[in-house]
Amino acid sequence: MKKLINSPERVIDDALVGMARAHPDLLVVHTNPHMIVRADAPMRGKVGVVSGGGSGHEPMHGGFVGKGMLSAACPGAVFTSPVPDQMLAATKAVDGGAGVLYIVKNYTGDVMNFEMAAELAAAEGIEVASILTNDDVAVQDSLYTAGRRGVGVTVLLEKIVGAAAEAGATLAECQRLGEKVNAQGRSMGMALTSCTVPQAGGPTFDLGEDEMEIGIGIHGEPGRIRMPLASAAEVVELLAMPILTDLPFAAGDSVLAFVNGMGGTPLIELYIVYNELTRILKDKQITIARNLVGNYITSLEMAGCSITLLKLDDELTRFWDAPVHTPALRWGM
Amino acid sequence: MKKLINSPERVIDDALVGMARAHPDLLVVHTNPHMIVRADAPMRGKVGVVSGGGSGHEPMHGGFVGKGMLSAACPGAVFTSPVPDQMLAATKAVDGGAGVLYIVKNYTGDVMNFEMAAELAAAEGIEVASILTNDDVAVQDSLYTAGRRGVGVTVLLEKIVGAAAEAGATLAECQRLGEKVNAQGRSMGMALTSCTVPQAGGPTFDLGEDEMEIGIGIHGEPGRIRMPLASAAEVVELLAMPILTDLPFAAGDSVLAFVNGMGGTPLIELYIVYNELTRILKDKQITIARNLVGNYITSLEMAGCSITLLKLDDELTRFWDAPVHTPALRWGM
Numbered sequence: 001m002k003k004l005i006n007s008p009e010r011v012i013d014d015a016l017v018g019m020a021r022a023h024p025d026l027l028v029v030h031t032n033p034h035m036i037v038r039a040d041a042p043m044r045g046k047v048g049v050v051s052g053g054g055s056g057h058e059p060m061h062g063g064f065v066g067k068g069m070l071s072a073a074c075p076g077a078v079f080t081s082p083v084p085d086q087m088l089a090a091t092k093a094v095d096g097g098a099g100v101l102y103i104v105k106n107y108t109g110d111v112m113n114f115e116m117a118a119e120l121a122a123a124e125g126i127e128v129a130s131i132l133t134n135d136d137v138a139v140q141d142s143l144y145t146a147g148r149r150g151v152g153v154t155v156l157l158e159k160i161v162g163a164a165a166e167a168g169a170t171l172a173e174c175q176r177l178g179e180k181v182n183a184q185g186r187s188m189g190m191a192l193t194s195c196t197v198p199q200a201g202g203p204t205f206d207l208g209e210d211e212m213e214i215g216i217g218i219h220g221e222p223g224r225i226r227m228p229l230a231s232a233a234e235v236v237e238l239l240a241m242p243i244l245t246d247l248p249f250a251a252g253d254s255v256l257a258f259v260n261g262m263g264g265t266p267l268i269e270l271y272i273v274y275n276e277l278t279r280i281l282k283d284k285q286i287t288i289a290r291n292l293v294g295n296y297i298t299s300l301e302m303a304g305c306s307i308t309l310l311k312l313d314d315e316l317t318r319f320w321d322a323p324v325h326t327p328a329l330r331w332g333m
Numbered sequence: 334m335k336k337l338i339n340s341p342e343r344v345i346d347d348a349l350v351g352m353a354r355a356h357p358d359l360l361v362v363h364t365n366p367h368m369i370v371r372a373d374a375p376m377r378g379k380v381g382v383v384s385g386g387g388s389g390h391e392p393m394h395g396g397f398v399g400k401g402m403l404s405a406a407c408p409g410a411v412f413t414s415p416v417p418d419q420m421l422a423a424t425k426a427v428d429g430g431a432g433v434l435y436i437v438k439n440y441t442g443d444v445m446n447f448e449m450a451a452e453l454a455a456a457e458g459i460e461v462a463s464i465l466t467n468d469d470v471a472v473q474d475s476l477y478t479a480g481r482r483g484v485g486v487t488v489l490l491e492k493i494v495g496a497a498a499e500a501g502a503t504l505a506e507c508q509r510l511g512e513k514v515n516a517q518g519r520s521m522g523m524a525l526t527s528c529t530v531p532q533a534g535g536p537t538f539d540l541g542e543d544e545m546e547i548g549i550g551i552h553g554e555p556g557r558i559r560m561p562l563a564s565a566a567e568v569v570e571l572l573a574m575p576i577l578t579d580l581p582f583a584a585g586d587s588v589l590a591f592v593n594g595m596g597g598t599p600l601i602e603l604y605i606v607y608n609e610l611t612r613i614l615k616d617k618q619i620t621i622a623r624n625l626v627g628n629y630i631t632s633l634e635m636a637g638c639s640i641t642l643l644k645l646d647d648e649l650t651r652f653w654d655a656p657v658h659t660p661a662l663r664w665g666m
Contacts, residue, residue: 002525002545002636004602006564006609014565015601018608022626058600192335212335231339232347264597266633267391268348269337275351276339293355295628300599301636303335331663 001201008198012055012075019062023327026066033086036062037072041094047165047174048072048094051103051158052087053110054079056197057218059328060155060297066326067333069162071100078197078300079204079219081109087117091126099127099171103158103178105150106134129171131178133157135187135308137246138215138223149217152260152308153185155296156320159329163322181316186243189306190223190235191216191262195299214238218262218299218306232269236276239307244284249309251285256320258291258308263298265305270294273305290320296328334534341531345388345408352395356660359399366419369395370405374427380498380507381405381427384436384491385420386443387412389530390551393488393630396661402495403659404433411530411633412537412552414442420450424459432460432504436491436511438483439467462504464511466490468520468641470579471548471556482550485593485641486518488629489653492662496655514649519576522639523556523568524549524595528632547571551595551632551639565602569609572640577617582642584618589653591624591641596631598638603627606638623653629661 005011013031020029020036028037035052042048051061052074061073071094076082091100100121104114111132118128133150142149161178169177191213194203204220207213212230215223230238249255259274261267274293281288289312297306310316323332338344346364353362353369361370368385375381384394385407394406404427409415424433433454437447444465451461466483475482494511502510524546527536537553540546545563548556563571582588592607594600607626614621622645630639643649656665 002542002562004525004565004568004598004606004638006566006605011601011605014608015604018604018606018611018626021611021621022604022607022624055601056599058604063600192337209335229335232337233339235337263599264634264636265337266389266596266631267396267628268344268388268633271348271351271355271391272339272344273337273351274355275347278351278354288354291355293351295600298599300601301597303597303634305337325664331658331666333665 001196003198005198011198012077026325026327033089035072035074035086035090036065037090037093038065041071042096044096045098046096046168047098047171048096048100049103049162049165050087050090050094050100052082053105054081056300057297063328064158064326068166068322068324069326069329070158078199081107081113084113084116084120087114088120091117091121091128095126099129101161101171101174102128102130103154103161104130104132105154106132106147107144108146109144127171129175131175131182133182135182135185137186137242138188142217143221144219151189151218152187152258152297152306153182153310156185156256156258156308156310157181159324160316160319163319181310185308185310186246187306187308188239188243189216189304190214190239191302191304193264193303194220195302216304218297220299232272233276236273236280240277240280243307243309247311249286249311254287254289254312256290256310256312257281257288259293260297260306260308261295262302262304263295264301264303267294270305277307289317334529336531338531344531345410359658359660366422368405368407368419368423369398370423370426371398374404375429377429378431379429379501380431380504381429381433382436382495382498383420383423383427383433385415386438387414389633390630392661397491397659399659400666401499401655401657402662403491411532414440414446417446417449417453420447421453424450424454424461428459432462434494434504434507434511435461435463436487436494437463437465438487439465439480440477440482441479442477460504462508464490464508464515466515468515468518470519470575471521475550476554477552484522484551485520485591485630485639486515486643489518489589489591489641489643490514492657493649493652496652514643518641518643519579520639520641521572521576522549522637523547523572524635524637526597526636527553528635549637551630553632565605566609569606569613573610573613576640576642580644582619582644587620587622587645589623589643589645590614590621592626593630593639593641594628595635595637596628597634597636600627603638610640622650
């Protein structure tokens with residue numbers, strides 16, 4: 001295992017402290033329990049927006065804590081759900097009196113623990129609502145999931161709902177908006193290589209030198225098909241078509257096209273993937289009104305990519321465009 | 334070779350077109366000869382700032398084209414210098430009447446070709462000045478270099494000089510500023526793994542399963558020492574000490590600390606490296622006034638990192654903080 005770490009046990013603590021030291025203007029890090037909180041939390045009279053999940057997907061979620069996006073993030077161990085205590089502590093830290101919204105990716109542990117945290121928060125008099133993301137069209141049910149997995153849409157949803165909360169939307173409005181984003185977004189991913197969880201010490205799965213896996217999960221969960229390597233054009237076709245037919249997206253639609261790297265794929269390749277995606281969407285008479293290309297929801301050093309399409313309307317576009325200042329996403333300030 | 338490409342021959346063209354389609358508001362891409370130019374070039378009365386070099390280091394340089402940074406970038410084939418024709422075409426495209434500054438990393442091919450381009454531009458009546466970056470303290474002379482290699486400081490220099498050009502500084506002022514940045518910055522890198530140039534098809538060098546290379550170049554050029562894997566704390570010590578003693582940096586100095594990923598290293602590890610760096614600098618009574626953590630000057634999918642320290646003063650800090658809007662660096666707009 002080749003990693004720039006001090007020991008597998010210290011990965012999360014060391015990284016969180018490093019993150020806090022790099023971004024003291026934006027966030028505060030607590031290591032017991034682990035949470036990353038906006039430096040100016042709680043925002044009086046505004047909805048707090050909390051997400052979390054296993055670590056190893058950086059910059060998601062901690063890199064999205066800041067102005068106009070998340071109020072707090074709860075990082076679990078690598079690929080392991082955070083626990084209700086973390087979520088409750090984060091909830092209290094960001095509660096500004098207008099309630100707290102949880103953004104939960106659909107993995108069994110995350111769902112269960114955020115539900116428990118919501119009950120604990122309610123018992124302390126904090127109003128909590130939740131949004132579940134389940135945008136991965138690759139498979140129904142999976143290694144850690146009943147139903148579909150939550151993946152790339154989570155990033156877009158955190159930006160859009162975070163902007164609404166920043167603008168003073170109510171808890172109910174934030175929840176409705178988040179449900180709309182999840183309903184209008186679809187994703188699918190693929191892997192060229194596996195990745196290694198520090199505490200496991202070896203690859204999460206094996207993939208032959210001439211193989212790739214289409215429909216992979218962000219924890220290396222099995223996808224739809226393992227097949228011989230193909231060209232970028234073929235790979236994008238294999239990812240985009242199931243996404244397009246699932247919603248379905250149709251001629252005349254306007255979308256945000258998000259090409260995400262899994263962590264170990266050079267940016268140059270992500271632009272090649274984006275280029276292929278533009279060809280397919282043009283052919284379908286779908287307009288790309290906004291785009292995002294880069295490493296935002298990763299699987300450690302896995303080589304591969306995912307594609308997310310989000311159907312835009314004026315409301316989603318306005319909140320997407322709103323100023324944001326976090327370690328990983330920043331514009332307008 | 335596992336890459337998301339269509340063919341080794343098409344990598345640069347496909348990626349450049351994808352980049353143009355992702356950022357039409359910022360840049361225009363030409364494929365014959367290859368260049369990435371600010372959408373609003375030439376800026377009348379302002380110095381044009383041009384850089385370039387082999388591809389495979391993305392986002393450098395093309396991802397730094399935009400408002401407040403580069404006016405144009407000339408990408409060569411992967412790890413191969415661009416040619417004078419590209420540089421001349423870029424020079425003409427960005428010449429706004431105030432001259433054009435070349436930012437050149439110290440590699441023999443880049444130096445020679447930018448010199449030739451400067452002569453061609455002069456023959457066409459365009460005033461050109463050049464800055465050479467040679468901040469890598471690892472080795473004197475190298476596989477493609479006489480003297481020291483230009484690495485991480487190049488990113489910081491492009492931001493700082495780009496801000497000065499945007500603010501209306503003269504060609505001579507931009508050149509003086511660039512020389513100051515290069516003089517006040519030092520870098521060193523390391524690799525855990527090699528990388529594969531698409532047209533080569535196999536790893537650039539071999540590194541054992543239990544080995545790392547300290548002082549590596551961004552094209553996989555040999556470093557100072559190949560040694561057994563060590564902890565992040567030890568690795569950072571091995572990189573930071575030669576940097577600190579070379580300038581030298583001293584107690585009371587204020588620096589920009591830049592932890593750069595080589596492409597295949599997860600962000601979580603870069604924050605661990607940053608954390609170790611903060612410990613060392615604190616111990617030396619050096620203040621980190623600004624920082625940058627992420628993948629900015631990469632070597633395809635190489636796992637590893639580099640550290641760059643730049644001694645700051647009010648002038649450099651002001652231009653670093655100035656608004657920038659490029660695909661890879663953005664703030665204040």
